[in-house]
Amino acid sequence: MESTIPADHCKFAVPKKGRLYDQVTDMLKGAGVQYHREPRLDIALCKDLAMTMVFLPASDIPKYIAEGNVDIGVTGIDIVEENGDLEVQRVMDLGFGKCRLCVQAPVVKGVKDVRELAGKRIVTSFPNLTKKFFDPLDEELGVKTSIRFVSGSVEAACGLGLADAVVDLVETGTTMKAAGLEIVQSILTTEAILIANPQSTHKNIVDLLKHRIEGYITSKKFVMVSYNCSPEILAKVTEITPGKRAPTITQLTDGGHAVSSLVKKADVAKVMDELHLAGARDILVLELSNSRM
Incomplete structure (x- = not known):
């Protein structure tokens, strides 16, 4: 290759x-x-x-x-x-790719404290992180946890009698629940x-890629909100839309102002309602395909 x-x-x-x-x-x-x-x-x-x-x-x-x-x-x-x-x-x-690395045990066992699993059999695809987690518990309780590595289908280990608990990634929890497992404790949040x-x-290309990806991520998280307002409410409406850094404000020929500002997609409906109640008009929402900040 x-x-x-x-x-x-x-x-x-x-x-x-x-x-x-x-x-x-x-x-x-x-x-x-x-x-x-x-x-x-x-x-x-x-x-x-x-x-x-x-x-x-x-x-x-x-x-x-x-x-x-x-x-x-x-x-x-x-x-x-x-x-x-x-x-x-x-x-x-x-x-x-957000999820959590968790200690999981069979629901029927009713394990509520991870200390109950110290000294038991644990199956995982993350033996180093699992050992790092259980070592302090082993030292505290004077036991030795058995950690076994498997490369896949970790959630099946308890049902097959290979383990008392597993350490595996949890995203939605669907696979975990289907296997009859529940979270006892989270070890790590990942993405x-x-x-x-x-x-x-190739630091120049690494930096270029970082800027490009940052621009793309911004475009996925934000929309551009554009609206017109009178001078009397300018301060009030720009408090509602402060932007990622600051709003862009343009003087109009009728004495008013045109304002453009980045707003998080998750907040845009609420922001539009607040702008309308504050007296802003001609409120538009524009999708972004990319950006550079």
């Missing part, structure tokens, strides 16, 4: 499958990173950047980046923490993050 990548290219690691793959590819498309991936190939050349996309298992991406095989990539906080001895730069949090090799020689 290395021989097919131009020597001067920055290498970007993308999770090769699953929901994280879909979310990362949508993000890259929105950020203007253009490439075409041929079926069954794990590399793709970018059209407008000196960069090659490399498709890897998300669990391997921190290792490839730390060792300098790849310059930048996306994985989860949980995976970086599980490989805590690897040196990578956390460039930015991406706001998707997708952009990481880079601190010694990468």
Whole structure:
């Protein structure tokens, strides 16, 4: 694979499958990173950047980046923490792929205190984080928790009699509940993050990608609200729409003002109601496709 990548290219690691793959590819498309991936190939050349996309298992991406095989990539906080001895730069949090790493036990067991599981059998795909969590409990209680690694289908371990509890990721909780498990305690909150090799020689591209992705994320979180108002209520309405930094205010020929301001999508209906009650008129909401702040 290395021989097919131009020597001067920055290498970007993308999770090769699953929901994280879909979310990362949508993000890259929105950020203007253009490439075409041929079926069954794990590399793709970018059209407008000196960069090659490399498709890897998300669990391997921190290792490839730390060792300098790849310059930048996306994985989860949980995976970086599980490989805590690897040196990578956390460039930015991406706001998707959010879930929790939790200790889970069978509902029928009625476990309410995680101390009840110390010294028992735990199955997980995160043995290092699990050991780090249980070690203080083992020391306190004078026991030794048995931690067994499995690469998948962790939630089935209790039902198969392999474990007394599991440590696994919980997003919606549907899989956990279907397996008859419940959360006893959360260990870690995680989401997708952009990481880079601190010694990468492609810092210019890393910085460019960071700005592009920040612009895309802003465009997904905010809309532009535009409205007209009289001078008498300008101070009041701009308090309602202070913007991400500050609103843009333009003088109109009739003595009034036109105001444009970024507003969080989740708040836009409430903000429009408040503007209308305050006396603003011609209130428009404009979707953003991208931005630079």
